[in-house]
Amino acid sequence: xxxxxLIADIKQEFMLKRIRxxxxxxxxxxxxxxxxxxxxxxTQYSKKSLEYWRESYDEDxxxxxxxxxxxxxxxxxxxxxxxxxxxxxxPKYDCPICNDTGVVGGRVCSCLLSKLNSxxxxxxxxxxxxxxxxxxxxxxxxxxDKKAMEKLKDWCESYPNVKKKxxxxxxxxxxxxxxxxxxxxxxxIKKDCIICFKTAFELNELARLYHIGKSYDFMDCINSEVLxxxxxxxxxxxxxVTKEYLYNLINTRQxxxxxxIISTNLSLEDLLSRYDERIFSRLVNKxxxxxxxxxxKDKRI
Numbered sequence: 001x002x003x004x005x006l007i008a009d010i011k012q013e014f015m016l017k018r019i020r021x022x023x024x025x026x027x028x029x030x031x032x033x034x035x036x037x038x039x040x041x042x043t044q045y046s047k048k049s050l051e052y053w054r055e056s057y058d059e060d061x062x063x064x065x066x067x068x069x070x071x072x073x074x075x076x077x078x079x080x081x082x083x084x085x086x087x088x089x090x091p092k093y094d095c096p097i098c099n100d101t102g103v104v105g106g107r108v109c110s111c112l113l114s115k116l117n118s119x120x121x122x123x124x125x126x127x128x129x130x131x132x133x134x135x136x137x138x139x140x141x142x143x144x145d146k147k148a149m150e151k152l153k154d155w156c157e158s159y160p161n162v163k164k165k166x167x168x169x170x171x172x173x174x175x176x177x178x179x180x181x182x183x184x185x186x187x188x189i190k191k192d193c194i195i196c197f198k199t200a201f202e203l204n205e206l207a208r209l210y211h212i213g214k215s216y217d218f219m220d221c222i223n224s225e226v227l228x229x230x231x232x233x234x235x236x237x238x239x240x241v242t243k244e245y246l247y248n249l250i251n252t253r254q255x256x257x258x259x260x261i262i263s264t265n266l267s268l269e270d271l272l273s274r275y276d277e278r279i280f281s282r283l284v285n286k287x288x289x290x291x292x293x294x295x296x297k298d299k300r301i
Contacts, residue, residue, distance in 0.1 A: 010115050011102055018100045021091035028088050038078055045071040113192040130186035131179055144295040151292065152180055156187035164290045165259040168283060171294030177263035178230050184261060185228055196224035204235035207245035222252050232264040233274060243275060250282045
C-alpha cells in the first residue's frame with residue numbers, strides 16, 4: 001500500500017465531490033434560466049459580481065457592491081415569489097467545515113483524516129467491525145479482568161501520551177483477548193490513529209509472501225502507527241520466516257517508537273520457549289511494554 005498514492009486518491013475523490021456538488025447547482029440554475037425573468041436577473045448578477053470581484057483587488061467599489069447586493073435581493077425575491085428553495089443555489093458539501101476541500105485553516109480537516117484512516121484500516125485490517133469498551137459485559141468478567149479492561153481503556157484515552165507503547169494481553173482461549181484488542185482498535189480509530197490489525201496467521205503469511213518477493217504488504221505492518229496482532233502463537237512456524245520476520249518487526253517498531261499490541265494464548269514461559277530470547281526480551285521489556293494477564297476462563301461457554 002502506497003500511503004502517498006492513497007492520500008492523492010482521497011484528495012482526488014474530494015475534488016470530484018466538490019465538482020459534483022457545484023454541477024448540481026449549475027444544472028438547477030440552467031433550469032431556472034429557462035424563465036427570461038430569472039435569466040435576466042442572474043446574468044446581470046453574474047456580470048456585476050465579476051466586475052466587483054476584479055475591482056475589489058484595488059479598492060472597494062461601493063457602487064458595484066450595492067448593485068451586487070441589490071440584484072441578490074431581487075433574485076431572492078424571485079425565488080420566494082415562485083416558492084423555490086433558495087438554498088438549492090448553494091452547493092451541498094459533505095463536510096460543512098472544509099466544504100470538501102480536506103483543508104481548513106491551513107491544516108488537514110478531520111474529515112480527510114477519518115477517510116484516510118478508514119481506507120488504511122480496510123487495507124490493513126482483517127476486521128473493520130471493531131468493538132467499543134462500552135460494549136463490555138461486566139457480568140462475565142472477574143475483578144482482575146475488569147481492572148485489565150480499565151487499564152487498557154485508560155491507555156487508549158491517553159494515547160499517544162503513554163509511557164509504554166507496547167501491550168501484551170495474555171489469557172486462555174475464550175477469555176476475551178480478541179474482544180479487548182478490537183476495543184483498543186475501535187478507540188484508536190476514533191482518535192484518527194492509523195492502525196493495522198492482523199491475526200498472527202495473516203501476519204505470518206504476509207512475511208512469507210514478502211520473503212519470496214510476491215508482496216510488500218508486510219512493510220505496512222512494520223510502518224503503521226499502531227500494529228495489533230491477534231492470537232500470536234497460533235501461526236505455523238516457517239523456517240527462515242516466522243521468527244526472523246517477527247524479530248525484525250518488533251525490533252524495528254520499537255526503534256521507531258511505534259505502538260505494538262498483541263494478544264496470545266501462550267504464557268510467558270511458552271512465549272520464551274516458542275520464540276527464543278531475542279524476541280521474548282523485546283516483547284516483555286518492562287520499560288517499553290505493558291503485560292496484562294486475563295484470569296477468567298472461557299467466556300463463550
